Amino acid sequence: MSTQLQSRRLRQPIVVVLGHVDHGKTTLLDKIRGTAVVKKEPGEMTQEVGASFVPTSVIEKIAEPLKKIFPIKLEIPGLLFIDTPGHELFSNLRKRGGSVADIAILVVDIVEGFQKQTYESLEILRSRKVPFLVAANKIDRIPGWKTADTYSFLESFKAQRKDVQTQLDNYVYRLVGQLAELGFNSDRFDRIKDFTKTVAIVPVSAKTGEGIAELLALLAGLTQNYMKSKLRFAEGPAKGVILEVKELQGLGYTIDVIIYDGVLKKNDTIVLGGLNGPIVTKVRSILVPKPLQDIKVVKTDLTQIDEVYAAAGVKIYAPDLENALAGSPLFAAESEQQIEEYKKIIQEEISSVKYYNANIAGIVIKADSLGSLEAIVEGLKQKNIPIRLADIGPITKRDITEAELTLQESKEYAIIAAFRVKPLQGIEVPNKVKLIYSDIIYQLIDEIEKYINEIRESEKRRTLDSLVLPGKFRIIPGYVFRRSDPAIVGVEVLGGIIRPKFPVMKKDGKRVGEILQIQDNKKSVDRATKGMEVAVSIKGNIMVGRQIDEGDILYTDVPKEDLEILVTKYKDIITDDMKEVIKEIINIKRSENPTYGLGLQL
Numbered sequence: 001m002s003t004q005l006q007s008r009r010l011r012q013p014i015v016v017v018l019g020h021v022d023h024g025k026t027t028l029l030d031k032i033r034g035t036a037v038v039k040k041e042p043g044e045m046t047q048e049v050g051a052s053f054v055p056t057s058v059i060e061k062i063a064e065p066l067k068k069i070f071p072i073k074l075e076i077p078g079l080l081f082i083d084t085p086g087h088e089l090f091s092n093l094r095k096r097g098g099s100v101a102d103i104a105i106l107v108v109d110i111v112e113g114f115q116k117q118t119y120e121s122l123e124i125l126r127s128r129k130v131p132f133l134v135a136a137n138k139i140d141r142i143p144g145w146k147t148a149d150t151y152s153f154l155e156s157f158k159a160q161r162k163d164v165q166t167q168l169d170n171y172v173y174r175l176v177g178q179l180a181e182l183g184f185n186s187d188r189f190d191r192i193k194d195f196t197k198t199v200a201i202v203p204v205s206a207k208t209g210e211g212i213a214e215l216l217a218l219l220a221g222l223t224q225n226y227m228k229s230k231l232r233f234a235e236g237p238a239k240g241v242i243l244e245v246k247e248l249q250g251l252g253y254t255i256d257v258i259i260y261d262g263v264l265k266k267n268d269t270i271v272l273g274g275l276n277g278p279i280v281t282k283v284r285s286i287l288v289p290k291p292l293q294d295i296k297v298v299k300t301d302l303t304q305i306d307e308v309y310a311a312a313g314v315k316i317y318a319p320d321l322e323n324a325l326a327g328s329p330l331f332a333a334e335s336e337q338q339i340e341e342y343k344k345i346i347q348e349e350i351s352s353v354k355y356y357n358a359n360i361a362g363i364v365i366k367a368d369s370l371g372s373l374e375a376i377v378e379g380l381k382q383k384n385i386p387i388r389l390a391d392i393g394p395i396t397k398r399d400i401t402e403a404e405l406t407l408q409e410s411k412e413y414a415i416i417a418a419f420r421v422k423p424l425q426g427i428e429v430p431n432k433v434k435l436i437y438s439d440i441i442y443q444l445i446d447e448i449e450k451y452i453n454e455i456r457e458s459e460k461r462r463t464l465d466s467l468v469l470p471g472k473f474r475i476i477p478g479y480v481f482r483r484s485d486p487a488i489v490g491v492e493v494l495g496g497i498i499r500p501k502f503p504v505m506k507k508d509g510k511r512v513g514e515i516l517q518i519q520d521n522k523k524s525v526d527r528a529t530k531g532m533e534v535a536v537s538i539k540g541n542i543m544v545g546r547q548i549d550e551g552d553i554l555y556t557d558v559p560k561e562d563l564e565i566l567v568t569k570y571k572d573i574i575t576d577d578m579k580e581v582i583k584e585i586i587n588i589k590r591s592e593n594p595t596y597g598l599g600l601q602l
């Protein structure tokens, strides 16, 4: 076995699947895995943890009818698919400034097109610099599509009716347009001349298998052609990344690791990230599922192996793994000096993701892994949401203290965002600090955003409620219900808004009193706006016929500071008619106070 492995020049590329919920990620992975199991020769499949290997022989068999279009002579040994699709696991496949994944399949429902998580997936692929191709999935759902018994899209496509072909292409063009808006050149894979400049769109059906041939051929061909140097296999000690930390009944803590370079051997010394800093330990066992005998993919029973070559997914059992950190790098070290070097690299890497700034009134984030913490921090930064503390582990007393400190400055950021972690036992988060849990990165970010907006809205309402706003109204002749104490008159609002408690002035700036109540059709209302005719009671030292008269025009007496707050902070509520009223009020008030409304941009 090892001579075969030693002669191997390239390792298998690592493939991830991302995309919007329900667009078919799981079904596609199942189809690829299932196809591989059916098409393999005995002994061809290696067994992996957290990943599935599709050997080159299988790819060649499936892609056989395509030889004319893809003259593929594959040198890579196959493709390694990460089993769990989606952002959450992908974020843990991190490598400094990038990803352990060599290429991604972005699954898009061809009929639905781009959806929220499609955009998010693209964003995360872009930020981790992972090349991708688009699987335009569910082609069997295009009206009129006749499923053909083939893995090849092109073969099946040829057999479709003309109008069905046109419809498929229309859907593909829509994807091309959506990708173009995001700055990506793309096209249907068989029309592409230069794959380094154009994203390939492969129409597939994860349900029927049509298009799987082209998808596999392209994944293999593209990675082999354009990533050779990255895929060149190193004989040295292993490098990997921790996908998950799991407690195994009767064994203890284990880590699921993707080895992306080198060889890992039993008894190797490994350095990896932990909750409290780097961990140095010795590999007791390397575990993989027992070889499969039949098609049913149930990976339960584990078996030990002595060594494993990149790329591979394995479970490692070693002492001191209970604090191991998912998303952290893992290195096998051959000397004391290497151990120290790797400890330093890992420490730096952890520090680059964790964050604390006591001067920022921002939110507190706690996550269970380095990758998810990094993805959440990135997501929040994009939305300009300030962060005070970003750390790994359960919620502690300190986190609450930090959130309370934020609360003193800005209520909307007094949040503890918890991704797959809970408060330590005995710790209770007080009500005034908002605790937001989620197991889905983008849901967590959405909920944080929603809460911030809610608090802002309610603060805004509260401030707005305390302001005297600009309003202009006319006493309708013939509608004086009471002459004084309070005066009650029918009015027409000419612009802006009037509300109870607003002081009222005349055109010459003289204060005449304060609005007591407003009635619309005999019902008390808390506001009246342009065009409304309402009854208004005004208290003050006034009498209709003396200080004011029927037909008079009155204004709300807006204090200088209130107008400034309105114009600088709440411009969005200023309607056109209110704007006119503001100008008139400024004119009135200027005669008394030359700085009134000065410098305000209406």
Ligand code: GDP
Residues within 6 Å of the ligand: 019, 020, 021, 022, 023, 024, 025, 026, 027, 028, 085, 137, 138, 139, 140, 141, 204, 205, 206, 207, 208
């Ligand atoms: P995920 O959330 O992206 O993993 O989506 P799933 O793989 O769970 O698929 C969501 C639904 O779409 C399931 O009911 C699948 O059976 C269905 N589905 C997935 N791929 C296809 C396809 O190619 N054709 C059809 N007709 N249905 C599909």
